[in-house]
Amino acid sequence: MASKRILVTGGAGYVGSILARNLLKAGYGVRVLDNFLYSQKSLEEIQGHERLELVNGNITDFNIVEKTLEGIESVVHLAAIVGDAACNMQADLAVRVNYSATMNLARQAKKRGINKLVFASTCSNYGQNEEVLTEDSPLNPVSLYAMTKVTSEKELLEMEDETFHPCILRLATLYGLSPRMRFDLVVNYFSMKASVEKEISVFGGGQWRPFLHVADAARAVQTCVEAPNEKLSKKVFNCGCDKENYTIKQLAELVAEKISGTKIDYVKEIKDQRTYRVDFTRVKKELGFEITKTVPQGIEEIKKEMEENKIKNPKDRVYYNYLP
Ligand SMILES: NC(=O)c1ccc[n+]([C@@H]2O[C@H](COP(=O)([O-])OP(=O)(O)OC[C@H]3O[C@@H](n4cnc5c(N)ncnc54)[C@H](O)[C@@H]3O)[C@@H](O)[C@H]2O)c1
Secondary structure (H helix, E strand, C coil), X not given: CXXXXXXXXXXXXXXXXXXXXHHHHCCCEEEEEECCCCCCHHHHHHCCCCCEEEEECCCCCHHHHHHHCCCCCEEEECCCCCCHHHHHHCHHHHHHHHHHHHHHHHHHHHHCCCCEEEEEEEHHHHCEEEEEECCCCCCCCCCHHHHHHHHXXXXXXXXXXXXXXXXXXXXXXXECCCCCCCCCCHHHHHHHHHHHHCEEEEECCCCEEEEEEHHHHHHHHHHHHHCCHHHHCCCEEEECCHXXXXXXXHHHHHHHXXXXXXXXXXXXXXXXXXXXXXXXXXXHHHHCCCCCCCHHHHXXXXXXXXXXXXXXXXXXXXXXXXXX
């Protein structure tokens, strides 16, 4: 019997390049649709795999999406302009990719009878809130990036019926090693900077953030792909772990503790006003999802990578969706 074929948009990205490997290992057919904004290198190792198809295309192109959906059983939608700064730099494109293309993909998938779409959303949607936030807490997007995700989430959920099941994963801020490495994420950035320059700058520092290892994020996505639709009836899941909420100051201190000789430079000015502390009861209770890695382990992982000189030039543009 032919294996189930999953479409992974953004499959060359930070999350996608791990997910694609995992799905292949689990026996699925994987079709990646990506326009390789940060190169195709992340998939080099698995290129040529008999169950992997690579489509170099833009998700904003109606015809490419139509063709790419042929023979697909479930869709994982990761492709996006990711992060506040990257979206601000190219606002029109961000709306076209993150919102319009998402809706087109979902409509076409539904029309074809594809019954599941897993959408990578973000805890950034909570924006600025002092409470501990559940999926039912009010959304308060304070950036264009979060607005594109909030609007997409809402419209995807309105499309749900007995034939089409959108599943929304509000991922915490990710960290850790991936074949498509990102150093513009705060845990990775602090760990890299501390390793190379022995100094990190903290702007404000009181802002709360939930964190999740990128490998755990890929596992969570696969859990949703494999969960029976009844299990996804709650539809929206915060994805992370209660114990992995930290303030930026706490994070900086952890980095300084793990990477000796690191000086923390505290700056009063707050560049990023977002602060959110998130509750992850639902994903654990309904889907049995638990993390396997913690932030201190992620810091160690990056430190080791830098010590072993595995990443020659961590300032290379390819590791950044924007330059911090
Ligand atoms: N990394 C995080 O901390 C984080 C947190 C919450 C949510 N998310 C969400 O998870 C998903 C994956 O994020 P990531 O960190 O892997 O990002 P990433 O930037 O590493 O990957 C995005 C991928 O999408 C591709 N892409 C972008 N525009 C495209 C287009 N027009 N057509 C086809 N492909 C396109 C890029 O080439 C890239 O490979 C995103 O939807 C993001 O919003 C990420």
